Amino acid sequence: DIVMTQSPDSLAVSLGERATINCKSSQSVLYSSNNKNCLAWYQQKPGQPPKVLIYWASTRESGVPDRFSGSGSGTEFTLTISSLQAEDVAVYYCQQYYSTPSLFGQGTKLEIK
Amino acid sequence: QLQLQESGPGLVKPSETLSLTCTVSGDSISSSTYYWGWIRQPPGKGLEWIGTIYYSGSTYYNPSLKSRVTFSLDTSRTQFSLELSSVTAADTAVYYCARHTAGYYDSSGYPMYYFDYWGQGTLVTVSS
Numbered sequence: 001d002i003v004m005t006q007s008p009d010s011l012a013v014s015l016g017e018r019a020t021i022n023c024k025s026s027q028s029v030l031y032s033s034n035n036k037n038c039l040a041w042y043q044q045k046p047g048q049p050p051k052v053l054i055y056w057a058s059t060r061e062s063g064v065p066d067r068f069s070g071s072g073s074g075t076e077f078t079l080t081i082s083s084l085q086a087e088d089v090a091v092y093y094c095q096q097y098y099s100t101p102s103l104f105g106q107g108t109k110l111e112i113k
Numbered sequence: 114q115l116q117l118q119e120s121g122p123g124l125v126k127p128s129e130t131l132s133l134t135c136t137v138s139g140d141s142i143s144s145s146t147y148y149w150g151w152i153r154q155p156p157g158k159g160l161e162w163i164g165t166i167y168y169s170g171s172t173y174y175n176p177s178l179k180s181r182v183t184f185s186l187d188t189s190r191t192q193f194s195l196e197l198s199s200v201t202a203a204d205t206a207v208y209y210c211a212r213h214t215a216g217y218y219d220s221s222g223y224p225m226y227y228f229d230y231w232g233q234g235t236l237v238t239v240s241s
Contacts, residue, residue, distance in 0.1 A: 031217065038217065040227035042160075049209050049231035050160065061229070093160060097217065097225040101175045104160040 002027045002096050006105035012113040019081040021108045023094035028074045031098065038098035041070055041079045044107075045090045053092075054079065086112065115139040117210050117232035125204075125239050131197040135210030135232060136190075143168045143188045148213050148224050151184070151195045153206040154234070161206075165213070165224060166193055173223045200239045207234040 003026040013019040029038045037057035042050035052061050054070035057077055067082045081088055089112060094105040121133035135149070142149055151163040164174035166184040174182050178197070186193035197204060211228035219225050 038225065049211075049234055050228075051231075052227050052229055055227040095160075095227060097227055099219045100173070100221055100223040100225070101177065102162045102225060104162070106159045 001101060001103060002029065002099055004094055004096055004103050004105040006092075006094060006108045008108060009106070010109040010111065012111045013081075013084045014113045015086065016083050017113075019084050019088070019110055021079045021092050021110070023072075023077045023079070023105050025075045025077075025096055025098075027098075029096045029098035030074055037073055037077070038096055039070075039072070039077050040095045040097065041068075042093045042095065042104075043088075043090045044093065050093060081110075084110075084112070115212070115230050117212065117230060119208060119210050119232045119235040121235060121237070123236060123238060125200055125237060126241050127201055127239055128199055131195070131200050131204060131237055131239070133195045133208055133210075133235065133237070134192050135194070136192050137212075138191065141188075142186060142191050142193060146215055148215060148226070149186070149193050150211050150213060150228060152209045152211055152228070152231075153204075154209070155203075155206045156236075163195065163197075163208075167215075167224070202239050205237065205239045207236050209234045 005024045007022045039057040041054040044050040058070045091107045116138045118136045125131045148165045150165040172184045181198045183196040211231040213226040213228045216226045
């Protein structure tokens with residue numbers, strides 16, 4: 001199994017500041033046929049289902065604010081929120097969809113400092 | 114607008130079978146474009162992919178749950194279902210149904226992708 005490990009487990013950032021969440025996979029999730037990484041990022045607010053933000057490691061889902069961006073390749077990935085807004089308080093998960101079983105990271109809780 | 118809604122008992126006894134249904138509105142589950150999946154989340158914990166089903170009836174299960182899981186679908190009623198047998202307290206979780214596009218297959222032939230639409234989830238507690 002490709003295990004996903006996120007860091008940190010929790011993060012407190014001031015409004016308007018940058019937030020960075022990391023995700024590391026135990027094996028490469030680079031799909032050679034299209035040279036894209038099989039990595040998605042989700043945001044989950046309390047009492048709600050996860051919402052996809054980013055797929056193929058860096059493609060923003062339609063309707064997602066452009067302050068959210070994804071980067072990285074191979075085994076190391078980053079979700080960046082360029083200017084934290086109050087509504088961004090949530091738990092963030094990465095997911096690999098390179099191989100079965102599709103595993104999620106343990107989550108990173110983002111709060112306002 | 115696509116909507117998914119989980120339904121089923123909120124309480125199941127240990128050793129019994131958990132049964133849930135996901136009703137899809139706003140799109141057809143008979144489309145060859147999409148796969149339909151189940152994901153669960155124990156209270157206060159992370160997400161676990163349970164498996165996926167295609168309109169043809171083909172199923173793809175998480176190996177860790179494969180011996181206890183059965184998926185089915187009813188295209189006429191735009192529903193797909195999950196059965197999880199021999200449940201224990203460890204199966205207590207919020208169960209989500211979700212959709213992903215047919216886009217990529219791993220080396221085992223499993224359809225893989227990110228989930229773009231999710232139901233609101235339903236909490237199932239396993240307790241006597």
